[in-house]
Amino acid sequence: MTQKKYSDLQLLTRLLGMARPYWLPLSGLLLASLLAAPLALLLPLPIKIAIDSVLGKAPPPQFLRALLPAQWLDAQESLLWLVLGMIFCLALLQQTRNFVASLLRQYCGESLTIRLRTILFSHTQRLSLAFHDEKGSAESLYRIQYDARAAEEAVVNGVIPMVGSLATLIAMIVVVFRLDWLLTLVALAVCPPLLGATQIFRPRLRGRWEAFKKSESSVLELVQESLSMIRVVVAFGRERHEQGRFAERSATALRRKVLAVFLEGLLGILIALTIAAGMAGVLFVGIRHVLQDRLLLGDFLLMMLYLGMVYQPLQALATKTSAVQAALAGAARAFTVLDAKPDVVDRPGSRAIERTLGAIEFRGVSFSYDETPVLGDISFRVAPRTRVGIVGPTGAGKSTLLSLLPRFYDPTAGQVLLDGVDLRDYKLADLREQFAVVLQDTALVSMTLAENIAYGRPDAPLEEIIRAAQLADAHTFIMQTPHGYDSEVGERGARLSGGERQRIALARAFLRNAPVLILDEPTSAVDAATEEKVLEALERLMQNRTTFIISHSAGVVEKCDLLLYMDEGRLKQVRSRQSEPTVLS
Ligand SMILES: Nc1ncnc2c1ncn2[C@@H]1O[C@H](COP(=O)(O)OP(=O)(O)OP(=O)(O)O)[C@@H](O)[C@H]1O
Ligand SMILES: [Mg+2]
Incomplete structure (x- = not known):
């Protein structure tokens, strides 16, 4: 600037x-x-x-x-x-x-x-x-x-x-x-x-x-x-x-x-x-x-x-x-x-949404952060309630792809559609309500554990917060902290371990109860036994929702209905459980 x-x-x-x-x-x-x-x-x-x-x-x-x-x-x-x-x-x-x-x-x-x-x-x-x-x-x-x-x-x-x-x-x-x-x-x-x-x-x-x-x-x-x-x-x-x-x-x-x-x-x-x-x-x-x-x-x-x-x-x-x-x-x-003008803004006459069905389509989407292109001409279509796994080498553009969904950024070319409508035609606040996001590097807010879990739904009652924590296998460790749900997590969650932070972020997503889930390597920081438990919980959570999950874990990948294989900013292969893999390029 x-x-x-x-x-x-x-x-x-x-x-x-x-x-x-x-x-x-x-x-x-x-x-x-x-x-x-x-x-x-x-x-x-x-x-x-x-x-x-x-x-x-x-x-x-x-x-x-x-x-x-x-x-x-x-x-x-x-x-x-x-x-x-x-x-x-x-x-x-x-x-x-x-x-x-x-x-x-x-x-x-x-x-x-x-x-x-x-x-x-x-x-x-x-x-x-x-x-x-x-x-x-x-x-x-x-x-x-x-x-x-x-x-x-x-x-x-x-x-x-x-x-x-x-x-x-x-x-x-x-x-x-x-x-x-x-x-x-x-x-x-x-x-x-x-x-x-x-x-x-x-x-x-x-x-x-x-x-x-x-x-x-x-x-x-x-x-x-x-x-x-x-x-x-x-x-x-x-x-x-x-x-x-x-x-x-x-x-x-x-x-x-x-x-x-x-x-x-x-x-x-x-x-x-x-x-x-x-x-x-x-x-x-x-x-x-x-x-x-x-x-x-x-x-x-x-x-x-x-x-x-x-x-x-x-x-x-x-x-x-x-x-x-x-x-x-x-x-x-x-x-x-x-x-400085915010570039992700509401268009005049943008639509409200209550709760989306969760049908998502990428249509010729390209994106670059500055000059260098990061995503090139990506097209795919996802029916409501599909579990989409995204795999590919590091730096392939997986996180970037998913960051277009809640409009962290807008595509440089092409369109992303939700229920057949361009994301940019929805009211931004309504659109973001549709997603529960677990980011790759989980940052917590310097508040209590309960407040962190309820970050996306500040009015949630304690029973639901506890329920979400149980689902994310976070309840046990929370109860072991000195003040339980009232323990402070420190700046950005510094007082917790990486795996604990990740499970708090998952609990946050569970509590949010949004129709579309975006999970960026949600189990990367937990051990195999915990992953097992989290996956069980995820299994319940993913029902009736469209889910995008980036993961390197075989356990996660095999639960997906659709697998997108990305490399160097391109969608190289689409594999569906029902049909033979489609090689795109
Ligand atoms: N905020 C940013 N500004 C500029 N370039 C970025 C930014 N974030 C990511 N990039 C670049 O975009 C490319 C894709 O990054 P992205 O985070 O989407 O990869 P990824 O597939 O999620 O990788 P990983 O598996 O390591 O998380 C990388 O080359 C990265 O350097
Ligand atoms: Mg990433």
């Missing part, structure tokens, strides 16, 4: 669209951000009043006259107390705002992350197996777990504070413009170079962050792979080698991160220097204005404080660039997954 290119605007619009269900708390957060501006404007006011009206002779500001009785404002001492009271009230207001904003930020941020994660997870599950074969699970894991943070980073820590900063900026500009327009213009002369610098850095920052994320996810991939095959690693004494690979990939990730942060720092220095130049210009012009009596000293001080506040959001806007680009790099990776 190649990384798609998205523009900043595309990504932000999609992220904002995703944030729509949280519009209420987000609006609250935006409001709290916007309140920061007037509160910030008010903060220096007591100091101005103290200097100009308590110490100096200027009358207190007009709005105080409207709010408070004149005798309070005219006496120096009461005015001083008023100033002190204002400082306290403003601090209280500001802290309340900070508190509410922080709560809302956490809530919105986490909710957005979970939402994007949920969408990514469910989409990843719907993507075709071909996608997972190619990508591996760690790559998807990284995208779901880490790249999904992009929604929070970009919306809650990016867009909202940026809108807040922008509003503060505009308010500050209006205020200082009225105090001294020339000074304001001098101060704002820094805007064009700031804008230019961020424009130049933006795409470069995105590229750096993208490279870093790629590297970091490859580290995760390595850890996951090594740990999932830890027995092989240990058995072949490759721990040091794996550590070396880990160190190498981590070092690349580190290098890439340092590069991104370096660029971010460089932009920070540029911004700070530009702003310092602006401050110097303002100081230079402002002092002249005070000397020429065009500006009160108190107003000049206020002006300098305000300008500091003009520069704060300006600086915030510019420095947020890097964080937003890092978030957008993650968003681009997440959206690349979301935009």
Whole structure:
């Protein structure tokens, strides 16, 4: 899957669209951000009043006259107390705002992350197996777990504070413009170079962050792979080698991160220097204005404080660039997954099925995983309730052939038909209901034994679970485990032996009670005596169902009504119990 290119605007619009269900708390957060501006404007006011009206002779500001009785404002001492009271009230207001904003930020941020994660997870599950074969699970894991943070980073820590900063900026500009327009213009002369610098850095920052994320996810991939095959690693004494690979990939990730942060720092220095130049210009012009009596000293001080506040959001806007680009790099990776189309999907108007009869036909089926063909022009027909054995050398394409039935993959050419209808014309969920599958390498879920058996029928009562386990000759060993049916099996069933896992998988198939059975070497990991018992159970299970069974065991093969002999992706021979073998090629 190649990384798609998205523009900043595309990504932000999609992220904002995703944030729509949280519009209420987000609006609250935006409001709290916007309140920061007037509160910030008010903060220096007591100091101005103290200097100009308590110490100096200027009358207190007009709005105080409207709010408070004149005798309070005219006496120096009461005015001083008023100033002190204002400082306290403003601090209280500001802290309340900070508190509410922080709560809302956490809530919105986490909710957005979970939402994007949920969408990514469910989409990843719907993507075709071909996608997972190619990508591996760690790559998807990284995208779901880490790249999904992009929604929070970009919306809650990016867009909202940026809108807040922008509003503060505009308010500050209006205020200082009225105090001294020339000074304001001098101060704002820094805007064009700031804008230019961020424009130049933006795409470069995105590229750096993208490279870093790629590297970091490859580290995760390595850890996951090594740990999932830890027995092989240990058995072949490759721990040091794996550590070396880990160190190498981590070092690349580190290098890439340092590069991104370096660029971010460089932009920070540029911004700070530009702003310092602006401050110097303002100081230079402002002092002249005070000397020429065009500006009160108190107003000049206020002006300098305000300008500091003009520069704060300006600086915030510019420095947020890097964080937003890092978030957008993650968003681009997440959206690349979301935009990958599952290739095994429901066709429009696809049919529902209750329970199939189990007549199956392969009609000129060819299949290839990528370029190299694995199955070539396979045709055969199976009547309902037939037991079909599939034999042939390893790599012949037996498992691949059967993986076309539940539509793990779709054929590249030809058709597979169930009860005379192309599989692709059925509703996918209904179609998969028709099969009970025992795969060649049985993976269990890290849950209890009972839950594993009931994986395909979570609502099955315990008696049926036990019955299925008895049929699969699993009951005896289950009862010997410390907690019986409630024993945990460990990740992928690691706490069980290969044969035990296989029998749990069989029990799963027994319980599922589907009209078509697909068994890929179901007795390969059990001893001859157990195989005997399992075969007896299978005998009962296979009655009244269409069964496909891949096996190298003579015991299994002789129970089949029809035998397909495969080699090199072709059907070489079809042998039926009733008639002479048909040699196809
Ligand atoms: N996911 C995959 N992606 C690419 N190629 C694959 C994939 N799975 C199998 N193959 C290839 O397809 C061919 C057929 O594999 P398949 O698993 O169907 O063989 P098989 O007959 O079941 O063999 P075995 O008896 O060893 O299980 C092999 O050459 C294998 O390398
Ligand atoms: Mg196989």
